[in-house]
Each structure stands twice: as structure tokens, then as C-alpha cells.
Amino acid sequence: MTSSPLRKDAARNWERIVAVARELVDEGTPLQLNDIARRVQMGVGTVYRHFPTAEALLETVATPTLEALVAHGEKALAEEDPRDGLTGFLTRTVEAQVTDAALPPVAAAPADALPRTTELKRALRSVGTRLLGRAHDAGVVRADLASEDLVPLMCGVAFAANVHGEAEDRVETARRYLTALLEGLFIR
Amino acid sequence: MTSSPLRKDAARNWERIVAVARELVDEGTPLQLNDIARRVQMGVGTVYRHFPTAEALLETVATPTLEALVAHGEKALAEEDPRDGLTGFLTRTVEAQVTDAALPPVAAAPADALPRTTELKRALRSVGTRLLGRAHDAGVVRADLASEDLVPLMCGVAFAANVHGEAEDRVETARRYLTALLEGLFIR
Amino acid sequence: MTSSPLRKDAARNWERIVAVARELVDEGTPLQLNDIARRVQMGVGTVYRHFPTAEALLETVATPTLEALVAHGEKALAEEDPRDGLTGFLTRTVEAQVTDAALPPVAAAPADALPRTTELKRALRSVGTRLLGRAHDAGVVRADLASEDLVPLMCGVAFAANVHGEAEDRVETARRYLTALLEGLFIR
Amino acid sequence: MTSSPLRKDAARNWERIVAVARELVDEGTPLQLNDIARRVQMGVGTVYRHFPTAEALLETVATPTLEALVAHGEKALAEEDPRDGLTGFLTRTVEAQVTDAALPPVAAAPADALPRTTELKRALRSVGTRLLGRAHDAGVVRADLASEDLVPLMCGVAFAANVHGEAEDRVETARRYLTALLEGLFIR
DNA sequence: CATGAATGAGCCTTCATTCAT
DNA sequence: AATGAATGAAGGCTCATTCAT
Numbered sequence: 001m002t003s004s005p006l007r008k009d010a011a012r013n014w015e016r017i018v019a020v021a022r023e024l025v026d027e028g029t030p031l032q033l034n035d036i037a038r039r040v041q042m043g044v045g046t047v048y049r050h051f052p053t054a055e056a057l058l059e060t061v062a063t064p065t066l067e068a069l070v071a072h073g074e075k076a077l078a079e080e081d082p083r084d085g086l087t088g089f090l091t092r093t094v095e096a097q098v099t100d101a102a103l104p105p106v107a108a109a110p111a112d113a114l115p116r117t118t119e120l121k122r123a124l125r126s127v128g129t130r131l132l133g134r135a136h137d138a139g140v141v142r143a144d145l146a147s148e149d150l151v152p153l154m155c156g157v158a159f160a161a162n163v164h165g166e167a168e169d170r171v172e173t174a175r176r177y178l179t180a181l182l183e184g185l186f187i188r
Numbered sequence: 189m190t191s192s193p194l195r196k197d198a199a200r201n202w203e204r205i206v207a208v209a210r211e212l213v214d215e216g217t218p219l220q221l222n223d224i225a226r227r228v229q230m231g232v233g234t235v236y237r238h239f240p241t242a243e244a245l246l247e248t249v250a251t252p253t254l255e256a257l258v259a260h261g262e263k264a265l266a267e268e269d270p271r272d273g274l275t276g277f278l279t280r281t282v283e284a285q286v287t288d289a290a291l292p293p294v295a296a297a298p299a300d301a302l303p304r305t306t307e308l309k310r311a312l313r314s315v316g317t318r319l320l321g322r323a324h325d326a327g328v329v330r331a332d333l334a335s336e337d338l339v340p341l342m343c344g345v346a347f348a349a350n351v352h353g354e355a356e357d358r359v360e361t362a363r364r365y366l367t368a369l370l371e372g373l374f375i376r
Numbered sequence: 377m378t379s380s381p382l383r384k385d386a387a388r389n390w391e392r393i394v395a396v397a398r399e400l401v402d403e404g405t406p407l408q409l410n411d412i413a414r415r416v417q418m419g420v421g422t423v424y425r426h427f428p429t430a431e432a433l434l435e436t437v438a439t440p441t442l443e444a445l446v447a448h449g450e451k452a453l454a455e456e457d458p459r460d461g462l463t464g465f466l467t468r469t470v471e472a473q474v475t476d477a478a479l480p481p482v483a484a485a486p487a488d489a490l491p492r493t494t495e496l497k498r499a500l501r502s503v504g505t506r507l508l509g510r511a512h513d514a515g516v517v518r519a520d521l522a523s524e525d526l527v528p529l530m531c532g533v534a535f536a537a538n539v540h541g542e543a544e545d546r547v548e549t550a551r552r553y554l555t556a557l558l559e560g561l562f563i564r
Numbered sequence: 565m566t567s568s569p570l571r572k573d574a575a576r577n578w579e580r581i582v583a584v585a586r587e588l589v590d591e592g593t594p595l596q597l598n599d600i601a602r603r604v605q606m607g608v609g610t611v612y613r614h615f616p617t618a619e620a621l622l623e624t625v626a627t628p629t630l631e632a633l634v635a636h637g638e639k640a641l642a643e644e645d646p647r648d649g650l651t652g653f654l655t656r657t658v659e660a661q662v663t664d665a666a667l668p669p670v671a672a673a674p675a676d677a678l679p680r681t682t683e684l685k686r687a688l689r690s691v692g693t694r695l696l697g698r699a700h701d702a703g704v705v706r707a708d709l710a711s712e713d714l715v716p717l718m719c720g721v722a723f724a725a726n727v728h729g730e731a732e733d734r735v736e737t738a739r740r741y742l743t744a745l746l747e748g749l750f751i752r
Numbered sequence: 753c754a755t756g757a758a759t760g761a762g763c764c765t766t767c768a769t770t771c772a773t
Numbered sequence: 774a775a776t777g778a779a780t781g782a783a784g785g786c787t788c789a790t791t792c793a794t
Contacts, residue, residue, distance in 0.1 A: 010774075034767065043776030048769080108351045142368060152352040153365065160344025163296050164337065177341065180330060184372025195794075198757055222784060231759035236786075238757095386753080410788065419755035424790080484727045518744060525728065529741065532724025539672050540716040553717065556706060560748025571773075574778055598763065607780035612765075614778095 014050050016040045021061050025102045031058055055113040062102035066120040069096055073127030082134035086141070087182055089131050090154060091175065093124075097158035098174045104162075108155050125151065135186075142185055157181060202238050204228045209249050213290045219246055243301035250290035254308040257284055261315030270322035274329070275370060277319050278342060279363065281312075285346035286362045292350075296343050313339065323374075330373050345369060390426050392416045397437050401478045407434055431489040438478035442496040445472055449503030458510035462517070463558060465507050466530060467551065469500075473534035474550045480538075484531050501527060511562075518561055533557060578614050580604045585625050589666045595622055619677035626666035630684040633660055637691030646698035650705070651746060653695050654718060655739065657688075661722035662738045668726075672719050689715065699750075706749050721745060 020039050021031055029035075031054045037044040051057040072092050079085035097103045112118045129147035136143070161174035208228050209219055217223075219242045225232040239245040260280050267273035285291045300306045317335035324331075349362035396415050397407055405411075407430045413420040427433040448468050455461035473479045488494045505523035512519070537550035584604050585595055593599075595618045601608040615621040636656050643649035661667045676682040693711035700707070725738035 013775090032767070033769090037777085043778095044769085045771085045777070046775050049774075054768090110354065142371075144364060145368065149352065149361075149365070152348040152361075155351045156344040156346075156348025156365065158344075159347040160340040163343045164340040166298070173340075176332065177337070177344065180333070180372040181369050182372065183330075184368040184370065188376075195755090195757070197793080201757080220784070221786090225760095231761095232786080233760070233788080234758050389754090408788070409790090413756080419757095420790085421756070421792085422754055425753075430789090484723075486730065518747075520740060521744070525741070528724040528728040528737075531727045532720040532722075532741065534720075535723040536716040536720025539719045540713065542674070549716075552708065553713070553720065556709070556748040557745050558748065559706075560744040560746065564752075571776095571778070573772080577778080596763070597765090601781090607782095608765080609767080609781065610779050 010050075013040075013042060013046060017042070017047055017050055017057070018060055021057050022102075025058070025061055025100075028101065033057070053113055055109070058102055059106050059112060059114045059117040062100065062106045063116060063120065065096050065100045065103055066106075066117070066124065069093055070120060070123045070127060073124065073131065076131055077127065077134075082131070082138045083140045083186060086131045086135045089127065090150070090182070091178060093154045094157050094161075094174050094178050095171060097154060098161050098170050104155065104158060107151060121151075140186055142187060145185055153181065198238075201228075201230060201234060205230070205235055205238055205245070206248055209245050210290075213246070213249055213288075216289065218242075221245070241301055243297070246290055247294055247300065247302045247305040250288065250294045251304060251308065253284050253288045253291055254294075254305070254312065257281055258308060258311045258315060261312065261319065264319055265315065265322075270319070270326045271328045271374060274319045274323045277315065278338070278370070279366060281342045282345050282349075282362050282366050283359055285342060286349050286358045292343065292346060295339060328374055330375060333373055341369065386426075389416075389418060389422060393418070393423055393426055393433070394436055397433050398478075401434070401437055401476075404477065409433070429489055431485070434478055435482050435488060435490045435493040438476065438482045439492060439496065441472050441476045441479055442482075442493070442500065445469055446496060446499045446503060449500065449507065452507055453503065453510070458507070458514045459516045459562060462507045462511045465503065466526070466558065467554060469530045470533050470537075470550050470554050471547060473530060474537050474546045480531065480534060483527060497527075516562055518563060521561055529557065574614075577604075577606060577610060581606070581611055581614055581621070582624055585621050586666075589622070589625055589664075592665065597621070617677055619673070622666055623670055623676065623678045623681040626664065626670045627680060627684065629660050629664045629667055630670070630681070630688065633657055634684060634687045634691060637688065637695065640695055641691065641698075646695070646702040647704045647750060650695045650699045653691065654714070654746070655742060657718045658721050658725075658738050658742050659735055661718060662725050662734045668719065668722060671715060704750055706751060709749055717745065 017036060017040055020036055024031055024036070024039075033047050033051065033054055034044055036057070037047045040047070051060065069092060073089050076085040076089040079088065097107065106112075106117065107121075112121065125147065128150040132141065132145070132147045132150065135141040157174055157177045160177050161170045164170070164173045205224060205228055208224055212219055212224070212227075221235045221239065221242055222232055224245070225235040228235070239248065257280060261277050264273040264277040267276065285295065294300075294305065295309075300309065313335065316338045320329065320333070320335045320338065323329040345362055345365045348365050349358045352358070352361045393412060393416055396412055400407055400412070400415075409423050409427065409430055410420055412433070413423045416423070427436065445468060449465050452461040452465040455464065473483065482488075482493065483497075488497065501523065504526040508517065508521070508523050508526065511517040533550055533553045536553050537546045540546070540549045581600060581604055584600055588595055588600070588603075597611050597615065597618055598608055600621070601611040604611070615624065633656060637653050640649040640653040643652065661671065670676075670681065671685075676685065689711065692714045696705065696709070696711050696714065699705040721738055721741045724741050725734045728734070728737045
């Protein structure tokens with residue numbers, strides 16, 4: 001009844017798969033479970049057991065980033081200035097989207113493959129809502145900006161930066177776009 | 189032998205293909221030349237003769253909208269107020285992107301399939317540049333906003349609206365997002 | 377009842393087609409009637425009227441070379457030495473096969489598309505037979521060498537030279553191979 | 565995960581495919597992977613998994629013959645008379661080319677699909693070179709005959725025999741042509 | 753005669769998913 | 774649990790040939 005040693009094996013496999021998937025995402029290669037199985041030297045079946053779909057794997061790859069964003073958001077709630085808190089959070093979010101190719105599709109997807117993802121996205125919206133609420137309460141933000149707009153807007157900014165150019169200054173560009181947008185969202 | 193404007197029957201086929209493609213685009217179905225051939229009851233070869241790739245067809249579908257945008261842009265140059273001119277143009281652009289599903293992929297694509305598309309996109313950027321130039325000259329717009337940013341930003345706004353919800357209020361949402369952004373772009 | 381002016385047109389078209397086909401053959405491009413129609417700026421139908429199949433066109437392209445070979449063969453009959461006559465003829469034949477890419481397929485084909493080709497190939501075999509006959513009569517050639525072997529052997533030599541290398545020394549190589557073969561065919 | 569020599573069932577499929585391919589080759593039908601899949605009653609994917617291209621399959625079909633030729637060549641090295649050794653080897657080679665329709669395209673192809681084929685062709689050239697070397701050393705062969713000429717010449721002889729007639733006496737014809745050629749290659 | 757649009761069989765290839773081993 | 778062979782629908786594209794204009 002002790003946790004069998006297979007557990008360890010399985011865990012290692014899981015890690016290997018995710019690691020390789022991360023590499024593929026980083027180099028812009030579309031995730032295909034067959035392809036991954038070959039690269040990690042496992043049977044397709046094994047990969048499928050761990051990740052029933054490519055989306056599930058992608059979401060898993062994106063998870064750490066999502067977690068970090070949530071964590072950052074929580075911290076931002078401790079900021080003195082509501083405006084700075086919200087700004088910092090949104091900036092981080094946009095940077096993450098532009099930096100981590102796993103994020104945009106996960107963030108924009110209407111449906112999730114993993115419960116964990118749903119949970120994290122909810123948590124993210126939740127901090128966003130709270131941060132925005134503080135800003136609203138302080139009267140520093142446009143009244144017609146709802147918390148449901150935050151994610152779409154961040155996706156939009158990241159998307160715009162990607163359209164701008166495939167170059168390496170996308171973070172730069174994204175920040176510039178976000179700055180302009182925030183300028184419009186906040187009340188002076 | 190003279191490259192005539194297309195024979196009557198061929199022209200009819202061309203129209204049928206484009207019409208069906210437009211329907212598919214509207215209902216969100218991805219364009220596939222084989223699929224289209226089946227639907228229009230023509231041999232695949234016929235469709236391929238008219239449109240060598242799905243992109244070419246998509247661009248053809250998008251063409252009227254692009255033309256309308258360019259036309260509107262030209263008119264906007266006649267506006268008294270540089271700010272109104274630019275705003276009107278960008279609004280139309282965003283509305284078009286949200287309204288016509290053929291536009292976003294064409295607008296965001298780094299390469300075009302048809303010369304006509306390249307031409308239209310160039311024309312569009314051109315009016316945009318001129319409208320922005322007037323605004324710059326009048327000192328009503330952020331100095332760091334370059335004309336190369338216009339297209340990406342409009343794509344971003346439209347994308348954000350699409351992420352927000354698949355519902356029918358996307359135009360509404362897009363306008364709202366654009367308003368906020370413009371608020372940030374223009375100098376008060 | 378006078379030969380209509382269309383004749384002239386048609387003749388010019390015919391020439392254009394053959395000229396372009398020759399170019400294609402020379403550059404190793406496979407002959408496709410559609411392709412050719414585009415290049416000569418004619419309707420496919422026109423090309424088809426002149427040449428019902430690609431083979432017919434290829435044979436037409438090969439015709440002048442075949443005629444030259446026949447002509448040379450006739451002259452070779454006038455040579456004093458039967459051996460020299462045959463040798464010269466075969467050398468020319470092999471050179472032609474290696475030099476003119478239209479020849480090998482036509483020579484090796486079991487069936488012809490054009491009567492003219494059949495005629496020429498027959499004429500060629502005929503001179504070959506007569507030249508070989510003279511050599512036989514003079515007792516300078518292996519008894520088991522039949523006139524039906526001449527064409528295949530020349531095709532074989534050319535083919536060998538082509539296999540040897542795609543380089544430009546194929547004529548050279550072909551001559552070397554033919555020399556060796558002739559050494560074996562003639563009696564010393 | 566260890567690249568095992570193939571699972572039992574997979575091996576059976578492999579054999580079936582190769583067997584059917586061999587039949588097709590023998591009856592002169594061009595190899596098409598889809599066609600084969602249909603004939604062996606397997607999914608196309610299965611055939612593609614085993615043989616990525618038609619060439620790979622063709623080479624696989626040709627492999628046993630190539631192996632036999634190499635084996636024969638090795639034995640020929642043991643022959644007393646260098647001339648007999650070389651003659652025997654070349655005869656076998658030509659016979660194989662005329663007998664096995666899989667051989668000519670593989671032999672004449674400038675590039676190979678399978679490493680095994682490259683290996684075998686190299687081995688074949690190698691024995692050829694050694695056999696020719698012995699003949700050269702014994703001074704029984706034309707000085708201008710290089711080992712690179714062997715393959716082309718054998719291909720040429722086989723080709724000539726095929727041109728001669730599609731009949732069943734091609735082996736006969738090929739032998740006759742080879743005899744004549746050898747007569748010219750060896751020094752009396 | 754010339755034109756060239758239309759045809760559509762036919763070939764190639766990929767990939768998500770299942771399932772026997 | 775792991776494996777990886779098998780599947781086959783699906784999509785892409787070409788090209789020889791016909792025939793209405």
C-alpha cells in the first residue's frame with residue numbers, strides 16, 4: 001500500500017513531456033502529441049495518458065506562468081496606491097503574454113481543457129477584479145471599465161505587439177501600447 | 189489571348205465562389221478550396237484556377253471591405269478637425285475588423301497572396317499615415333505614436349473585443365475599447 | 377480556293393509551339409501541353425489541334441535530328457571502307473542521343489505517335505541495315521550482330537553515358553563507351 | 565522504446581507490403597503507396613510508417629537482389645582467372661538488371677532513399693573495383709576502363725536489352741550484348 | 753480555327769486517436 | 774502502465790482532356 005515506485009517513473013515522464021513541450025512552445029513549434037512522444041522517447045499512449053489533448057498539455061505548460069501572475073496579483077493588492085497596483089499587475093500580465101507563447105492561446109480560449117486552468121484563470125480574474133475594485137473605489141479609473149474587460153484588453157495589447165513585428169522588441173512595443181491604453185483608462 | 193476581364197461564364201463562377209466563400213467566412217467556417225468546390229458544384233480545378241490558395245480567396249472576400257475603408261479614409265482627410273478625422277477612420281477600421289471576419293487574418297498577415305491586397309493595405313497605411321500626420325502637426329496626439337502602430341493597435345482592439353465574448357455586442361465592446369485607447373493616445 | 381491566309385497563321389503557331397517545346401526539352405523540363413500553351417500564349421485547344429499528345433510534340437521536336445541522322449547514314453553508304461561507314465554512322469547516332477534530349481525517349485519508345493516518326497525510324501533502321509550488311513559482306517563484323525541490335529545498342533550506350541554522370545562530358549563518355557563496344561563488335 | 569527488430573505483427577505487415585510491392589514491380593505496375601495500402605488492405609498510414617516514400621519501398625524490394633550480387637562478387641574474387649572473375653560478376657549483374665525490374669531504377673538513381681541501399685551500392689562498386697583492379701594488374705583489360713564505368717555500362721547493356729524487345733528473350737539478348745562489349749573491353 | 757474555362761480522377765501526405773500487445 | 778503499430782478520414786494539389794463560346 002506504499003505509494004508504488006511507478007509513481008516516481010510516471011512523475012519523471014510527466015516532467016519530461018512538459019519540459020519538451022515547453023521547448024517546442026518556445027521555438028514556435030505547434031504541439032502534436034505524436035511528435036512529442038517521439039522526442040521524449042515514449043509511446044504515444046503514454047503521452048496520451050498524461051495529457052488527453054494537445055490543449056491540456058499546452059495549458060500545463062502555461063500553468064507556472066499563470067500561477068506566477070496570480071501570485072503577483074495578490075502582492076499587488078498590498079500596494080499603497082490602487083493605481084500602481086493595477087498598473088503593475090496589468091503590465092506583468094501583458095509582459096507574460098508576449099514573453100510566453102503558451103499564454104495567448106490559453107488566455108484567449110473560451111473553454112479550458114484542465115480544471116486547474118479554469119481555476120487559475122478564475123483566480124486571475126478574481127485578483128483583477130479586486131485590483132480594479134480598489135481603483136474604482138479610489139475613483140482613479142474610468143467608470144465604464146469592467147473587470148471582464150481586463151483579460152480581453154491584455155490579450156489585445158499582446159496581440160497588437162505581435163502584429164507590430166516579429167522582432168525581439170515586442171516586449172518594448174507591448175509596454176508602449178499598454179502605457180497608452182492605461183493613459184486612457186485612468187482618470188487624470 | 190488578350191487577358192480579357194474574364195469570360196461571362198467564368199465570371200459567374202468567380203462570383204459564385206466568392207459568394208459562397210463569403211458565407212463560409214461569415215459563419216466562421218475555415219476556407220478550404222476542396223470544400224468550396226463541392227459547395228459550388230464545380231470541379232476543384234475550377235476553384236484552383238480562380239484562386240490558387242485559400243488565402244487568395246480570403247483576400248478576395250476581404251477586398252470590398254478594404255476598399256471601403258480606404259475610401260472612408262480619403263474622405264476623413266477632408267474633415268476639419270484632425271482629431272475627428274483620425275478618430276473616425278480608426279473607428280471605422282475597428283468596426284470593420286469586428287464585423288467582417290475576413291479582415292482580421294488579412295490585416296494581421298505579414299504576407300499577402302494577391303497584389304491587389306498589398307496595394308490596398310499600402311493605401312490603407314498611407315491614409316492612416318496622413319491622418320496621423322495631420323494630428324501630429326496639430327499637436328493633438330502622443331508624440332510616440334507612429335503610423336506603424338495604427339494597424340497593430342486596431343488589430344489589437346478588434347482582437348480584444350473578440351476575446352471579450354463571442355456575442356453580438358462585439359461592435360459595442362470594440363467601440364468602447366477603442367474609445368479608451370484613443371483617450372490615451374490623444375493629448376488633452 | 378486559294379490557300380487561305382489562316383494557313384500562314386497556323387504555320388506560325390506550329391513553329392512557335394515547336395520552338396518553345398525545343399527549349400523546354402533542352403532545359404530538361406517535361407513537356408506538358410497546358411504548360412506550353414501558356415508559354416506560347418495560345419489556348420490549350422490550339423496546341424492540342426497541332427499536337428494531340430505530348431509524345432507527338434516530342435517526336436516533332438526530335439524530327440530534324442532524326443532526319444539529319446538518316447541523311448548522314450545515306451552519305452556513310454558512300455564511304456569506301458564499310459567499317460568506317462558503319463562506325464561513323466553509329467558515332468553520330470550516339471552523339472545525337474546524348475546531345476539531344478528529345479531523342480532517347482523517341483528512339484526507345486516501342487510505339488510512335490506520328491507516322492512521320494515511324495517513317496524516319498524505319499529509314500534509320502534501313503540505312504543501319506545496309507551499312508551493317510556491307511560490313512557483314514566484308515566480314516569485318518561479328519556474325520551474331522543483327523541489324524535489329526543497332527538501335528538498342530546505341531540507346532544503351534547513350535543511357536550508360538547518362539548514368540555515368542550528369543556532367544557535361546557525356547559526349548566524351550559516350551564516345552569512349554562506343555569505342556569499346558565497337559572494338560568488340562568488329563573483327564580484327 | 566528500444567528500437568526492437570519490429571514487433572511480430574508489424575513485421576508481418578512489413579512482409580506483406582514488400583511482397584505485394586514485389587508483385588507489382590514484376591508486373592510492371594508503378595509503385596504507389598496508396599495503391600499498395602489498398603491492395604494489402606491496410607491504412608495508408610501503415611504503409612507510410614513502414615516506407616516513407618515509394619523509392620524506399622522499391623529499394624527494399626531490390627535489396628535481396630543487391631545482396632545476392634554483392635555476395636556473388638565476393639566469390640568471384642576467389643576465381644583463379646581475373647578475367648573470368650570479372651566476366652562472371654558483370655554477367656550476373658546484367659542478368660539481375662534484366663530479370664529484376666526493381667533494379668534498373670535503383671541502380672541508375674543518383675540518390676538513395678535508404679542507407680542500406682547506399683551501403684549495398686557502395687559494396688557493389690567496391691567488389692567491382694577490386695575485380696577490375698585484378699584484371700588491370702593482369703593486363704587483360706583496356707587501360708581506359710575505370711571502375712566508375714562498370715555500373716553505367718551494365719545499366720546500358722540492360723537498357724539496350726530492354727529496348728531490343730519487351731519479349732522474354734531479354735536475358736539472352738543482354739548476354740549477347742555483354743559478350744560483345746566484353747570482347748571490346750578485354751585485351752586479346 | 754482558336755480559345756481557355758471546366759472537369760475531376762487521382763495521387764500525395766499528415767495526424768489525432770485507438771487498441772492489441 | 775507503457776508501448777507504438779495501425780488506422781483512415783481529411784485535405785492538398787496537379788494535369789490530361791473536353792467542349793462551350
